[in-house]
Amino acid sequence: xxxxxxxxxxxxxxxxxxxxxxxxxxxxxxxxxxxxxxxxxxxxxxxxxxxxxxxxxxxxxxxxxxxxxxxxxxxxxxxxxxxxxxxxxxxxxxxxxxxxxxxxxxxxxxxxxxxxxxxxxxxxxxxxxxxxxxxxxxxxxxxxxxxxxxxxxxxxxxxxxxxxxxxxxxxxxxxxxxxxxxxxxxxxxxxxxxxxxxxxxxxxxxxxxxxxxxxxxxxxxxxxxxxxxxxxxxxxxxxxxxxxxxxxxxxxxxxxxxxxxxxxxxxxxxxxxxxxxxxxxxxxxxxxxxxxxxxxxxxxxxxxxxxxxxxxxxxxxxxxxxxxxxxxxxxxxxxxxxxxxxxxxxxxxxxxxxxxxxxxxxxxxxxxxxxxxxxxxxxxxxxxxxxxxxxxxxxxxxxxxxxxxxxxxxxxxxxxxxxxxxxxxxxxxxxxxxxxxxxxxxxxxxxxxxxxxxxxxxxxxxxxxxxxxxxxxxxxxxxxxxxxxxxxxxxxxxxxxxxxxxxxxxxxxxxxxxxxxxxxxxxxxxxxxxxxxxxxxxxxxxxxxxxxxxxxxxxxxxxxxxxxxxxxxxxxxxxxxxxxxxxxxxxxxxxxxxxxxxxxxxxxxxxxxxxxxxxxxxxxxxxxxxxxxxxxxxxxxxxxxxxxxxxxxxxxxxxxxxxxxxxxxxxxxxxxxxxxxxxxxxxxxxxxxxxxxxxxxxxxxxxxxxxxxxxxxxxxxxxxxxxxxxxxxxxxxxxxxxxxxxxxxxxxx
Amino acid sequence: xxxxxxxxxxxxxxxxxxxxxxxxxxxxxxxxxxxxxxxxxxxxxxxxxxxxxxxxxxxxxxxxxxxxxxxxxxxxxxxxxxxxxxxxxxxxxxxxxxxxxxxxxxxxxxxxxxxxxxxxxxxxxxxxxxxxxxxxxxxxxxxxxxxxxxxxxxxxxxx
Ligand code: FES
Ligand code: FES
Numbered sequence: 001x002x003x004x005x006x007x008x009x010x011x012x013x014x015x016x017x018x019x020x021x022x023x024x025x026x027x028x029x030x031x032x033x034x035x036x037x038x039x040x041x042x043x044x045x046x047x048x049x050x051x052x053x054x055x056x057x058x059x060x061x062x063x064x065x066x067x068x069x070x071x072x073x074x075x076x077x078x079x080x081x082x083x084x085x086x087x088x089x090x091x092x093x094x095x096x097x098x099x100x101x102x103x104x105x106x107x108x109x110x111x112x113x114x115x116x117x118x119x120x121x122x123x124x125x126x127x128x129x130x131x132x133x134x135x136x137x138x139x140x141x142x143x144x145x146x147x148x149x150x151x152x153x154x155x156x157x158x159x160x161x162x163x164x165x166x167x168x169x170x171x172x173x174x175x176x177x178x179x180x181x182x183x184x185x186x187x188x189x190x191x192x193x194x195x196x197x198x199x200x201x202x203x204x205x206x207x208x209x210x211x212x213x214x215x216x217x218x219x220x221x222x223x224x225x226x227x228x229x230x231x232x233x234x235x236x237x238x239x240x241x242x243x244x245x246x247x248x249x250x251x252x253x254x255x256x257x258x259x260x261x262x263x264x265x266x267x268x269x270x271x272x273x274x275x276x277x278x279x280x281x282x283x284x285x286x287x288x289x290x291x292x293x294x295x296x297x298x299x300x301x302x303x304x305x306x307x308x309x310x311x312x313x314x315x316x317x318x319x320x321x322x323x324x325x326x327x328x329x330x331x332x333x334x335x336x337x338x339x340x341x342x343x344x345x346x347x348x349x350x351x352x353x354x355x356x357x358x359x360x361x362x363x364x365x366x367x368x369x370x371x372x373x374x375x376x377x378x379x380x381x382x383x384x385x386x387x388x389x390x391x392x393x394x395x396x397x398x399x400x401x402x403x404x405x406x407x408x409x410x411x412x413x414x415x416x417x418x419x420x421x422x423x424x425x426x427x428x429x430x431x432x433x434x435x436x437x438x439x440x441x442x443x444x445x446x447x448x449x450x451x452x453x454x455x456x457x458x459x460x461x462x463x464x465x466x467x468x469x470x471x472x473x474x475x476x477x478x479x480x481x482x483x484x485x486x487x488x489x490x491x492x493x494x495x496x497x498x499x500x501x502x503x504x505x506x507x508x509x510x511x512x513x514x515x516x517x518x519x520x521x522x523x524x525x526x527x528x529x530x531x532x533x534x535x536x537x538x539x540x541x542x543x544x545x546x547x548x549x550x551x552x553x554x555x556x557x558x559x560x561x562x563x564x565x566x567x568x569x570x571x572x573x574x575x576x577x578x579x580x581x582x583x584x585x586x587x588x589x590x591x592x593x594x595x596x597x598x599x600x601x602x603x604x605x606x607x608x609x610x611x612x613x614x615x616x617x618x619x620x621x622x623x624x625x626x627x628x629x630x631x632x633x634x635x636x637x638x639x640x641x642x643x644x645x646x647x648x649x650x651x652x653x654x655x656x657x658x659x660x661x662x663x664x665x666x667x668x669x670x671x672x673x674x675x676x677x678x679x680x681x682x683x684x685x686x687x688x689x690x691x692x693x694x695x696x697x698x699x700x701x702x703x704x705x706x707x708x709x710x711x712x713x714x715x716x717x718x719x720x721x722x723x724x725x726x727x728x729x730x731x732x733x734x735x736x737x738x739x740x741x742x743x744x745x746x747x748x749x
Numbered sequence: 750x751x752x753x754x755x756x757x758x759x760x761x762x763x764x765x766x767x768x769x770x771x772x773x774x775x776x777x778x779x780x781x782x783x784x785x786x787x788x789x790x791x792x793x794x795x796x797x798x799x800x801x802x803x804x805x806x807x808x809x810x811x812x813x814x815x816x817x818x819x820x821x822x823x824x825x826x827x828x829x830x831x832x833x834x835x836x837x838x839x840x841x842x843x844x845x846x847x848x849x850x851x852x853x854x855x856x857x858x859x860x861x862x863x864x865x866x867x868x869x870x871x872x873x874x875x876x877x878x879x880x881x882x883x884x885x886x887x888x889x890x891x892x893x894x895x896x897x898x899x900x901x902x903x904x905x906x907x908x
Pocket of ligand 2: 203253254847848849850851852853854884885886887888
């Protein structure tokens with residue numbers, strides 16, 4: 001998108017750190033999240049879930065449940081639309097099983113009752129007769145010739161002949177001649193890596209409240225990263241007309257990608273339709289683990305060749321991603337991100353999307369990229385160690401920059417990888433002395449970022465304040481960023497802008513809050529909507545003064561005559577214009593509706609010091625520094641928060657978090673006690689450096705920052721562990737038993 | 750199952766409710782008293798989102814039965830501010846961006862307020878261990894810990 005009037009310095013509001021508009025609501029308990037709403041006559045729902053990893057559903061008997069006092073309705077697959085195809089069918093099949101339960105925790109029926117206790121009791125009275133089938137939960141085993149087939153015919157046309165039917169999509173990309181490249185290398189390192197599935201781990205379970213009358217008109221309140229998407233999917237799954245379902249997004253208690261998907265909302269609506277009453281559905285935590293979006297687990301092979309001077313001559317990666325019982329594991333993202341930080345003459349990457357008897361994977365912060373970075377950056381570290389090269393210098397030597405043909409195809413515009421590496425090298429952390437038993441690790445990371453469909457509206461009030469309606473749920477302070485950008489354009493105080501997350505009936509389609517797109521795309525939309533409003537304000541001033549519209553400019557919240565008319569009239573403040581809006585042409589509203597496509601890619605470099613206890617195998621992260629390119633930090637404190645949050649999630653992924661399946665194919669750790677995310681006492685302070693290399697695709701240079709921060713930690717910590725303990729772990733998480741085993745193997749030679 | 754009548758005090762106000770013996774204080778606060786400031790993240794005592802104090806002691810309200818509240822004093826996030834005056838912790842949490850999504854915030858505020866009442870001068874390690882039962886998935890805790898340490902310093906200076 002060509003951008004007029006871009007600006008990268010001289011900001012008044014942008015770059016300051018005011019309190020967020022919803023701050024008081026969130027520290028007083030007033031903010032309303034998914035489960036915080038009620039409706040008169042409301043019912044409570046509970047979902048019946050499969051205890052089997054894979055089983056044919058022979059019979060569902062709901063009569064005992066229906067007979068329980070207080071039960072108002074039970075739904076099964078028969079209560080949803082038929083004849084769906086493609087992803088809508090996949091989502092329905094995941095939301096409510098058809099003939100077959102495909103994973104432990106797969107929904108098979110749901111009950112609505114007058115209290116949640118009754119609903120839970122009734123769920124236990126639903127009798128489901130299963131015929132267990134052979135199952136598989138490991139990615140490599142799911143690709144093996146003898147693996148049970150999850151579903152025949154699920155593969156698309158990208159899959160080469162001769163692969164197991166569980167391989168459902170295939171990706172291949174790259175350029176040059178990797179074999180020739182490897183022949184030029186002084187050292188080639190080739191290794192195999194595995195990562196386990198992790199969960200986004202948002203603290204707020206999925207929750208919603210739906211009503212749906214016999215007239216086909218419904219209302220839905222839910223915690224989601226994107227309510228237009230919920231609207232579209234629910235309408236399809238229930239056979240409704242989209243516009244007849246109005247969806248309102250609640251405050252959202254974390255998402256990280258996991259709330260881009262739809263799980264319980266269609267079930268609540270189906271029960272509401274059946275009972276003709278509002279139905280509230282809140283997921284128990286165990287269900288969140290069992291049936292909502294973990295990441296893909298992976299199995300990866302990496303081969304990289306390097307010259308003695310550190311030049312990478314060729315790189316090749318094979319990435320197998322297990323994404324549960326449905327197609328969709330982001331194998332192409334993993335493959336495309338893997339070598340993106342490096343300018344490579346010869347590179348080849350292959351990705352496989354593999355089905356297994358696990359829940360349908362969902363996006364998790366830079367989906368697919370952290371695993372690739374773990375494998376690739378571990379191999380680069382190994383090469384640097386063996387060739388006695390400095391890890392940052394080596395990365396600088398090979399770094400992608402403007403004009404580099406990216407490993408995944410396009411040519412990079414202005415990017416900030418080199419700047420993050422230089423900043424990491426200059427950071428006191430990089431040369432700080434280490435204590436005995438400690439090691440330091442470095443890693444780079446990459447994420448594409450995304451634009452997407454965006455609509456906002458900015459309505460001026462008669463007193464010159466502004467109401468900004470955006471369609472992207474505020475996950476971490478985006479209202480503040482939007483208000484800062486609107487204030488910058490309108491020249492009015494930050495406090496004079498009220499930002500609302502509009503419902504689906506109020507704005508055009510907004511893609512979900514994902515892909516680090518909010519500050520970029522909704523921000524760009526806000527700036528353009530404000531400029532649209534300013535144009536209209538200038539028009540009113542021009543009419544009043546009797547001069548041409550283009551002879552009026554906007555300065556510090558006032559219309560000012562310019563050019564030949566400069567100085568002819570006193571500046572006209574915004575409130576003077578809006579006061580007379582009604583008489584001078586009606587309400588003034590600025591709009592923006594488009595699909596911005598200039599989301600600038602983002603790179604990061606992380607430095608971490610780790611200490612490994614050889615007795616217990618426990619790894620402690622003792623120092624952590626995140627360096628990342630934000631393009632332009634609109635609200636720097638919130639940018640830092642994104643950097644720190646991504647690093648912390650990456651630390652959990654690297655050291656503790658994993659989905660543990662038993663031989664029976666059942667998930668063994670579906671609670672926070674056993675699926676242990678980092679707690680306050682596990683972590684050090686997380687230092688941050690914001691690098692600003694402006695994105696040419698945004699008026700102020702913004703790049704999304706939410707996702708890249710989770711890409712480097714897995715490898716950075718693995719590299720630190722290798723330096724600290726002298727053992728390289730190629731499987732995540734690097735939990736104490738795995739570290740002890742590696743140390744034991746090392747001792748035994 | 751017949752319901753049990755309970756009289757208790759919430760944020761200084763006497764309240765009465767009927768509850769099922771299986772219901773927790775968390776259920777009662779949210780569903781019977783309409784006080785949804787206290788959050789449920791897990792229902793198993795592992796996340797701390799439901800933190801309240803019961804007779805001044807920090808507890809997970811999802812692990813206490815509603816009937817056990819009889820004659821006790823409950824304090825929740827809704828009682829931390831005085832009218833429209835925020836508690837220094839609340840102010841500092843906003844100022845330091847110690848919350849992103851904010852779902853953990855009520856529990857963390859209740860927990861840190863209880864800490865500072867016991868120990869007005871905690872070390873960083875003490876704060877980290879005290880808050881080890883309050884999960885935050887968004888922030889990496891850095892800004893939370895800084896907000897708590899600086900609030901404690903301010904409050905010591907003010908007193
Ligand atoms: S809801 Fe009580 S500890 Fe999580
Ligand atoms: S701010 Fe989201 S969980 Fe703490």
